[in-house]
Amino acid sequence: MGDDVWVVADHAEGSLRRITFELLGKARELADARGGQVVGILLGHRVGGLAVPLGECGADRVLVADHPLLETYTTDGYTEVLASAIAEQRPWLVMVPSTAAGRDFAPRVAVRASGGIVTDVEDLRIEDGWLVATRPMYTRKVVGAAAFVGEGTQIAVVLPKVFSAAPRQEGRSADVQALPVDLDAAQIRTKFLKTRQLQRERVSLAEADVVVSGGRGLRGPENFAMLDELAEALGAAVGSSRPPVDSGWVPHDYEIGQTGKTVSPQVYIAVGISGAPQHLAGMSGSKYIVAINKDPNAPIFQIASLGVVGDLFQIVPKLTEQVRKARAG
Amino acid sequence: MNVVVCVKQVPDTEQPIRVKPDGSGIEEQGINWILNYYDEHAVEEALRIKEKVGGSVTVVCLGAERATEAVRTALAMGADEGILVRDPALDGSDHLTVARVLSRVVGSLEWDLVLCGRLATDDNASVVGAALAEFLGVAQATAISKLELHEGTATVEREVEGGAQTLEVPLPAVFTVERTINEPRYPTLPGIMKAKRKEIKMLTVADLGLNPKEVGMPAARTRWVRFSPPPKRQAGEVVTPDSPEEGARRIVEFLRQTAKVI
Ligand SMILES: Cc1cc2nc3c(=O)[nH]c(=O)nc-3n(C[C@H](O)[C@H](O)[C@H](O)COP(=O)(O)OP(=O)(O)OC[C@H]3O[C@@H](n4cnc5c(N)ncnc54)[C@H](O)[C@@H]3O)c2cc1C
Numbered sequence: 001m002g003d004d005v006w007v008v009a010d011h012a013e014g015s016l017r018r019i020t021f022e023l024l025g026k027a028r029e030l031a032d033a034r035g036g037q038v039v040g041i042l043l044g045h046r047v048g049g050l051a052v053p054l055g056e057c058g059a060d061r062v063l064v065a066d067h068p069l070l071e072t073y074t075t076d077g078y079t080e081v082l083a084s085a086i087a088e089q090r091p092w093l094v095m096v097p098s099t100a101a102g103r104d105f106a107p108r109v110a111v112r113a114s115g116g117i118v119t120d121v122e123d124l125r126i127e128d129g130w131l132v133a134t135r136p137m138y139t140r141k142v143v144g145a146a147a148f149v150g151e152g153t154q155i156a157v158v159l160p161k162v163f164s165a166a167p168r169q170e171g172r173s174a175d176v177q178a179l180p181v182d183l184d185a186a187q188i189r190t191k192f193l194k195t196r197q198l199q200r201e202r203v204s205l206a207e208a209d210v211v212v213s214g215g216r217g218l219r220g221p222e223n224f225a226m227l228d229e230l231a232e233a234l235g236a237a238v239g240s241s242r243p244p245v246d247s248g249w250v251p252h253d254y255e256i257g258q259t260g261k262t263v264s265p266q267v268y269i270a271v272g273i274s275g276a277p278q279h280l281a282g283m284s285g286s287k288y289i290v291a292i293n294k295d296p297n298a299p300i301f302q303i304a305s306l307g308v309v310g311d312l313f314q315i316v317p318k319l320t321e322q323v324r325k326a327r328a329g
Numbered sequence: 330m331n332v333v334v335c336v337k338q339v340p341d342t343e344q345p346i347r348v349k350p351d352g353s354g355i356e357e358q359g360i361n362w363i364l365n366y367y368d369e370h371a372v373e374e375a376l377r378i379k380e381k382v383g384g385s386v387t388v389v390c391l392g393a394e395r396a397t398e399a400v401r402t403a404l405a406m407g408a409d410e411g412i413l414v415r416d417p418a419l420d421g422s423d424h425l426t427v428a429r430v431l432s433r434v435v436g437s438l439e440w441d442l443v444l445c446g447r448l449a450t451d452d453n454a455s456v457v458g459a460a461l462a463e464f465l466g467v468a469q470a471t472a473i474s475k476l477e478l479h480e481g482t483a484t485v486e487r488e489v490e491g492g493a494q495t496l497e498v499p500l501p502a503v504f505t506v507e508r509t510i511n512e513p514r515y516p517t518l519p520g521i522m523k524a525k526r527k528e529i530k531m532l533t534v535a536d537l538g539l540n541p542k543e544v545g546m547p548a549a550r551t552r553w554v555r556f557s558p559p560p561k562r563q564a565g566e567v568v569t570p571d572s573p574e575e576g577a578r579r580i581v582e583f584l585r586q587t588a589k590v591i
Contacts, residue, residue, distance in 0.1 A: 012490075075459075075469055100489040104471045107459035111425060116550030119454050132554060137452050139342035142355060143557050144452065150550030189468040191497040193484070198492050206490065210590050234584075234591065252474070252509045253488065258342070258450060259366070259508050267588045269580075277342065284562065288588045290580055296569065306583045307567035308576045318577035326581055326591050 001151065003036025003092050008043070008082070009054060010097040016050055018165065018207045019097040021057050023158055025166035026124060027095055028058045033126055036092060037061055040174065043081055045071035048176070055174030057166040062174045067181040069188060076188045078105040083112035085179055086153050093131065093148075095124075096157045099206075106157045115152030120262070122162045122285070139258050139281040160206040161264040162285070198253055205256075208237035209266045213256060213283070215241040217272020217293065217312055221249035226316050227271060233323040239263065239283075241273045257282035272312045275300025292316065330384035330478065332375040333435050333443045334408065335461065336368040338392050338399035339451040352555045364399040367446025370506045372403045373513040374476060375444050382478065384441070385409045389434050391419065391427055397529050404524035405516030411529040418534045421546035428460035430544060433537040435465060442483070443503040447472045458505035468502045474509040 005027040010017040020040075027038045040054035040062040051062040065081045078101070086094065086109065094109070096102040098120065110117035118133040122143075125132050130147040133156055137144045148154040205211060212231045214224055224238070231238045239261070240254040256263055258278040268286035273279060275291070275298055283289070284303055291304040292312050301307040308315065340346060341361040349356055364372075375386040387410040388403040390396050400411035414430055422430070435443055443465070445458035455471075462469035474493065475486035481500055486493045488507055498504075516524070534544055542548065570576035584591050 079463075100472065100487065103455050104459060104469075107424075107428075107456040108463040108469075110456075111428070111460050111463040114550070116423060117425065117456055117460075118551055119456060127554075130554075133551075135453070136559070137556075138340065138346045138355065139450065140559055141342065141346040142348055143559050144553055145555040145557075146551045147554045148550065149552050152550065154550075189499050190470065193495040193497055195489070196486075196493045196495070204490060210584075252507070253491065267584060267590050281342075284559070288583075289562075289565070290583060292576070292580075296567070301565075301567045303562045303565075304567070305563065305565040305587070306580065307565060308579060309567065309569040310573060310576045314573035315576045315580075318573045319580055322574075322577045322581045323584070323591060326585060 001092055001153065002090050003031070003034040004039050004089070005031040005036060006039045006041050006091045006094040007059070008041045008094065008096045008102070009050060010099055010102070011042070011044065011047060011050055016053055017097070019099070019160045021165035022161065022163040023095045023097060024054070024058045026163040028166060030093065030124060030126070034092060039063060039091065041082070041085070043070050043078060051174060051176045056168045056170065056172050059174040062176045063179040064176060065179040065181050067183055069183045069185060070181065072192045073101045074188050074190055074192060075105055075108065076190060077183060079108045079112070080183060080187060081179065081181055082109050084182070086113045091153055093154045093156060096155060098157045098159045102157055106155050110155045113153040113155065114150065115154045116148040116150045117155040117157070118146050118148070119157040121156045121158045124156055136262070136281070136285070139277050140284055141277070159262055159264065198251055202232070203235060203237040205237045205239055205261055205263055210234045210236035210269065211239050211263055211265045211286070212236045212269045212271065213239040213241065213273060214244060214271050215273030216243035218244065218249070224250060230316055230320045230323070233320050233327065241279050270300050270304070271316060273300055274298050275303065330378055330382050330442060331387070331438070331440050332378055332384065333387045333389055333438060333440045334368070334371045334375045334403065335431055335443065335445045335457065336372065336388055336390050336399055336403055337365045337449045338362050338390065338396040339365045339449050342450060348556045348558050352557055354556060362395055362398060364402040365446050365449045367448060367450070367506060367508060369513040370508055370510055371444040371446050372406050372408060373511045374506055376407045376514070377511065378442070378478065387412065387438060389431060390414070391430055400529050401524050402516065404527050405521045406514060407520060411527065412532060413529055414532045414537070416534045418541040418545050421549055421552065422544055423549040423551045424454050424456035425460050425550065426544050426548050428457045429464055430534070430537065430539065431457070431461050432464035433539060434532065435461070441501050445503065445505045447505045447507050458503055462503035465503065468498050469504065470496055470498050470502070471505045472507045473504050474507045476504060476510065
């Protein structure tokens with residue numbers, strides 16, 4: 001096994017997603033500790049141009065798998081290409097973004113690579129020569145540390161926003177190599193039919209520095225417009241606790257918590273959310289938590305960096321107004 | 330349509346979960362063990378398939394003796410057969426080994442479809458379903474929120490960033506289910522009584538033709554080295570402002586000075 005650290009790039013609509021840069025930052029540190037290279041892995045069709053930003057942000061080499069059959073994500077397409085490349089080049093570690101696609105192919109690739117896999121990774125460190133990954137468990141009531149002990153290539157599926165993005169170095173470039181793709185349509189068993197896009201995202205929950213989240217306290221779907229406005233003013237993404245999803249006010253895609261998404265923004269603003277453990281499971285990794293709740297005994301106040309006791313219907317519009325002013329002036 | 334559902338028994342996280350002082354695991358005393366939440370949705374989906382097109386629902390579990398209770402919960406919901414693989418040799422298995430063992434069980438059955446929960450709420454790993462599909466050599470779709478069966482194929486919807494994808498998957502296949510796929514039924518009293526009388530088939534590693542060295546610690550590629558409580562959050566400030574304007578002002582000040590996002 002080699003010492004290289006691979007980063008599978010996440011990209012959409014011709015640009016790299018932020019998590020790619022976060023993984024590159026950590027990959028640099030780990031590769032340096034082992035004396036290996038950082039290798040960016042690009043899978044898709046006509047994506048070669050993305051090798052430039054990968055190089056600027058720390059990749060020593062970029063492997064580009066460019067093929068029409070990789071244009072849309074499929075389990076079989078990605079698994080085949082990645083597993084063959086791993087078998088041939090035997091990197092030490094492959095870092096995979098925890099996205100719907102990453103979580104889907106990574107276990108299959110791990111089986112083929114005969115390596116270990118840890119998902120929901122929040123930290124990666126070398127301890128006594130072992131690579132150790134930490135991850136939240138049991139509704140975030142426990143942090144588990146798992147060591148990779150096997151011989152094969154290791155796979156870490158990493159949560160967004162847990163590592164800081166690699167800085168861009170103007171003029172730095174990677175050695176770009178084509179990854180031969182030996183795929184025929186018959187190997188791809190699953191047929192992609194269509195995507196139904198949700199209308200919502202200015203900023204995605206995974207990438208946002210600020211998340212504004214609404215709970216049952218919002219009382220109805222119409223009041224999420226109020227959060228949209230606040231989010232707009234802050235450049236934030238909108239999330240929710242589970243009751244708004246179960247009541248059909250917002251799609252499941254908004255849900256944060258044990259049965260929703262995990263987010264770790266710089267600031268999480270919880271509006272009309274009581275702070276049940278299942279909700280905290282998705283957001284208590286946030287750097288700062290601001291809570292607005294009319295109940296002074298709401299459990300959310302026990303973990304909030306700033307808690308404001310009061311009626312959300314009165315405070316949120318004022319907050320939006322003041323944020324706009326602060327930004328303008 | 331013969332559907333196999335893989336289920337796991339997990340601690341109920343409604344209750345406190347405490348780490349042992351030496352960090353070697355969690356305190357098992359006082360834990361309430363339940364059927365993994367997402368697996369209930371998988372069992373429900375299997376039952377709906379059976380109700381629609383006929384066939385059978387077999388529940389497979391890997392775990393300790395007490396995990397028979399999780400299997401029994403699924404039987405009480407209406408599953409036909411229950412299988413538990415329990416063997417001390419399995420201690421220390423990683424997720425890939427679990428998938429490998431499950432693939433042996435599934436491979437010994439007549440099956441068209443395997444359903445799993447999207448993840449188990451103890452370790453949240455979300456690995457076993459896809460790894461199982463790989464070991465079985467079949468197609469997969471993970472985190473699906475809709476499932477429709479046709480002759481030899483299934484149409485599924487899976488949630489992706491900012492939307493949902495519709496896919497056509499050839500059968501046999503493995504699917505892991507999202508919570509939005511259905512609303513699980515509660516076991517009925519007759520169902521519970523019937524489940525009590527049902528025999529759960531117990532298997533060992535040897536029964537599956539596996540060598541003890543191929544499972545458990547010797548085969549694991551990851552090993553838990555430590556568990557700890559989450560880092561304590563710095564206690565914050567709770568303010569009761571005199572007016573909404575004042576409340577808003579405090580937040581803006583915080584966002585600007587402390588969090589530095591405006
Ligand atoms: C297996 C399982 C999984 C779950 N997974 C999740 C999950 O992933 N995510 C999740 O969020 N939940 C989850 N839950 C549900 C969770 O237990 C709670 O029920 C839920 O988080 C509560 O949401 P809430 O805080 O919005 O609502 P509530 O607990 O009803 O709280 C509403 C809050 O709004 C406040 N409020 C009301 N009106 C106003 C007002 N005018 N101004 C200011 N404040 C006001 C109230 O004081 C209250 O604190 C799960 C539950 C189970 C059993």
